[in-house]
Amino acid sequence: MKRTLLVVGSVNVDAVSGVERFPAPGETVLASSYRQGLGGKGANQAVAAALDGARVELVARTGDDAGGAAVRTELAGWGVDVTDVAAVPGVPTGIAQILVDARGENMIAVSSGANDALDAAAVDALADRLGPGTTVLSQGEVPVEVLDRLAEVCRDRGARFVLNLAPPRDVAPRTLRTADPLVVNEHEARTLGLDGADPEDWRLACAAAAGRLAEAVVVTLGARGAVAATCTSSAYVAAPVVDAVDATGAGDAFVGVLASRLAVGVDLGGAVQSAVAAASQAVTRHGTVESYPRR
Template sequence: MASGRVVVVGSLNVDATSYVERFPAPGETIVGRDFGTALGGKGANQAVAAHLAGADVEFVARVGDDANATLARSVLAGFGLAIDGVVGVADAPTGVAQITVADSGENTIVVTSGANLALTPGVLDDVRASLADAAVVLTQGELPVATIERLAELCASLGVRFVLNLAPPVVVSPDALAVCDPLVVNEHEARAVGIGRDVPEGAPLEDWLSHAAAAVGRVARSVVVTLGAAGAVAASPVGAWAEPAPEVAVVDTTGAGDAFTGTLAAFLAEGRTLAESMRIAVAAGALAVQARGTVDSYAPRAAVLAAALDDETRRAEGATPA
């Protein structure tokens, strides 16, 4: 097993983002303030985040034979990521995400999968050796369910740590969920798999701790629940932890969850504990929401570690995070 090596089997999209004062009502037309096109898709975002966090990343993805594929490969290469695993397929467009970001920082997203649907279970046989050599294998809910389930099965048979970000919350077999270490979900995705269904919206971190702990061994090997501006909780067989997020000026929340998940996977891959990896990942997510865009808002390893240390120091001194 190569320490620090992360294989991301995931989605790749090109994001078309409009910035608006507010979201339109049904049937309403409004005028946008700005527009941008950039790399996206949870797989691509998390691969970049893990790479920036210091992991040796192999990204397995599918794109179309179009201009968006050229853009995506160029951006990935610009970050220093190898693009050998980003394979083009005929008769399918590169996946796209149509995003609207309001002045509040909140967003709406419509994803059209395109070539991502060509990432079938059969593709995994071609990368079996890479999976076996990984410290962590990471995937997301944007892939075909059969691919997610086969990847979980392969990781279990190979003895490789499998991390699933179940976003969106597609219906995956209990056997696949059972090998997740961790299963990473937000509060809505958590409820979809039977975690915290009775926890009210906006509940504090502490209210989620017991629910995350109760899901260990019942739903997955370990669990992380991200709770937006509140922070995150995690649980494993050795304990449960809450990590509050620092208070920051939110510019754009798009891709912040992917910054968290990719960073989490990177630090787990280098041997850090779940609690420590989550603490650093919360800092990465908080940095990401302070700038526009997805991968362009992600901070490098040194900045993320410094932010995590600063927040830990402020809390130890009893100060209010700022």
């Protein structure tokens, strides 16, 4: 059974350079490769969910430039409904400058561009499409006012709100409490007061935060897997050992598949297992959405 997953998120052009190692401050290094393509957490997660079998509608903003036209076309090619991906006149499409080193690790700087044109009014226009059984996914790459209003509308309409607070944003406490689940990595979790040294530490931290910080909490642990907790249970899901070549977008593969499975009624533990498997496959291939598994 397919249920619609509504993704309210960012769309960027990814500019990816491959380097042997990351430069030190003030240092210039030569790149051995360069590619440009679809990016942004909203876009990446929408594609991951669509490849996992979800019916995905993306609400986003691009510029009215060549980059915006290209990413809208590519999103549609991956099976994402782009009816609500609007071009904003006179504003550039968001861009992410990404370095990937020889170990497959990455460093990313994002210029938001048209993503900042997404506003609370766009959320209000979606209200009639939300209700019990609807799953909504968003990320920290959209304005805080969008996240706060989206959480409010989801509460009022009885929709499930999945929040990937990446990068960390100063959202209202009630926005966090509405998240079911809140999904963060270790770095992002620490900005929220959670901490751990090993998976068991993180599991306990999530268990303590579930129902207090957010309705449910998921922390991704990179090559170690992920931990998840609700008010009544918690678990650690280990990742398989793989030969990683490029971690770019692996976290988005995780979140997209997680939301896709939650949208069709899979419980949180089962959804996290599927998400860990998807992210583990993604890091074994170069590229971002090109590396995502197809269900």
